[in-house]
Amino acid sequence: MRIRHLKYFLVIAEELNFTHASERVHIEPSSLAHAIHDLEAQLNVKLLNKRKGNIQLTWPGEVMLEEARRMLSFFEDAQSRVHAASNGLFGRIRIGLADGLTQPRLTKLLAKSREEDPTIEIRITEMTTTEMWSALRHNQIDIGITVDGEFKQGFIAQNVWNDSPAVAIPTNHPLLTASKVYLLEAMKYPMIMCHPEKCAGGYKVVSRWFSSRALSLPEAAEYVSGHEQMLMLVAAGYGIGMGLASQLSLYTYPGVIVRPMEDDVPESSICFVRTELEPECAIERFMHRAEVINNLK
Missing domain, CATH: 3.40.190.10 (Periplasmic binding protein-like II)
Structure with missing residues (x-):
C-alpha cells in the first residue's frame, strides 16, 4: 500500500468528486481513478460507490477514511521528528x-x-x-x-x-442596560451557540451553566464552531452569544460588546x-x- 494512494483516497473521500479531487492533487481524473482502483484491488474491497456521477463511500470506505487519516498522521509525525532531530x-x-x-x-x-x-x-x-x-x-x-x-x-x-462566563451582545440591545447579564434575561433573546459536535466542549459548558440554575437550554438561533464565528454573527444581528470571557475578549468586532454574567453562573475549567x-x-x-x-x- 503506497502513501501516495492513501493521500489520493483521502482527497477523493473529502471531495466526493474526481474532477475536484484531481485538481487538488494535480493529476488527471483518469489517473486518480486508476490509483483508487489499484487501492481497492490491493485491499480486495470496494471503497466507493459511483452512480450517475455521484460518489459515496461504502462502509469499508468509511473505515478506510479513518484509518488513512491515522496512517498519514503517523507518517507526517515521523517526518516531523526526523526533521526536528536534524535541527x-x-x-x-x-x-x-x-x-x-x-x-x-x-x-x-x-x-x-x-x-x-x-x-x-x-x-x-x-x-x-x-x-x-x-x-x-x-x-x-x-x-x-x-x-x-x-x-x-x-x-x-x-x-x-x-475561565469566567460572558455574553457577546450587539449594540443597542436591551441587555446592555445592566453591567452583568442574568441567564433568565439572556434566554429571552435569540442565541448563537457552539455546535454540539464541532465545538462539543463549548456546547457542554453553556449547557452546564443553564443546568446549574435548573433551566432548560434554549433553542439555538445558529450554531458555530468557535468564538470568532459567534462574534461575527452577533455583529450581524443574528442574536447574542455565550462563551468564555477570555475567548470573547480576543476578537474585536464593531458593534459587539462583551458583558460578564451574573456571579452565580459557575466558572469553567x-x-x-x-x-x-x-x-x-x-x-x-x-x-x-x-x-x-x-x-x-
Missing part, C-alpha cells in the same frame, strides 16, 4: 487543541516553554473533542486541551485554568488531558509551567 531538537510534545480554544495563558505557556526548553519541539493540532479522545487513545498526541467536563476511563484530567501512562519529563515540565502561569495571573 537539534531532542524531544517533542504533541498537543491537541479542542473546542477552538485560543487561551491567552496558552500563548504565555508556549512562549515560556520555548524559552526554557528550546530543544523540545511543540506541535499543536486543532481538533474536535471527539478527535482529541481518539488521538490520545491512538498515541497521536500527548496532551489534549479542552473545556469538556466529561472525562473517560483510562485518562487523567488536570484542571489547569478557570480548562483541562489538560493525557493517558494514565507515566509522562515523559518534558511533558511534566510543560504541565508544571501551566500551573505556574495560572498562579501568576
Whole structure:
C-alpha cells in the first residue's frame, strides 16, 4: 500500500468528486481513478460507490477514511521528528487543541516553554473533542486541551485554568442596560451557540451553566464552531452569544460588546488531558509551567 494512494483516497473521500479531487492533487481524473482502483484491488474491497456521477463511500470506505487519516498522521509525525532531530531538537510534545480554544495563558505557556526548553519541539493540532479522545487513545498526541467536563476511563484530567462566563451582545440591545447579564434575561433573546459536535466542549459548558440554575437550554438561533464565528454573527444581528470571557475578549468586532454574567453562573475549567501512562519529563515540565502561569495571573 503506497502513501501516495492513501493521500489520493483521502482527497477523493473529502471531495466526493474526481474532477475536484484531481485538481487538488494535480493529476488527471483518469489517473486518480486508476490509483483508487489499484487501492481497492490491493485491499480486495470496494471503497466507493459511483452512480450517475455521484460518489459515496461504502462502509469499508468509511473505515478506510479513518484509518488513512491515522496512517498519514503517523507518517507526517515521523517526518516531523526526523526533521526536528536534524535541527537539534531532542524531544517533542504533541498537543491537541479542542473546542477552538485560543487561551491567552496558552500563548504565555508556549512562549515560556520555548524559552526554557528550546530543544523540545511543540506541535499543536486543532481538533474536535471527539478527535482529541481518539488521538490520545491512538498515541497521536500527548496532551489534549479542552473545556469538556466529561472525562473517560483510562485518562487523567488536570484542571489547569478557570475561565469566567460572558455574553457577546450587539449594540443597542436591551441587555446592555445592566453591567452583568442574568441567564433568565439572556434566554429571552435569540442565541448563537457552539455546535454540539464541532465545538462539543463549548456546547457542554453553556449547557452546564443553564443546568446549574435548573433551566432548560434554549433553542439555538445558529450554531458555530468557535468564538470568532459567534462574534461575527452577533455583529450581524443574528442574536447574542455565550462563551468564555477570555475567548470573547480576543476578537474585536464593531458593534459587539462583551458583558460578564451574573456571579452565580459557575466558572469553567480548562483541562489538560493525557493517558494514565507515566509522562515523559518534558511533558511534566510543560504541565508544571501551566500551573505556574495560572498562579501568576
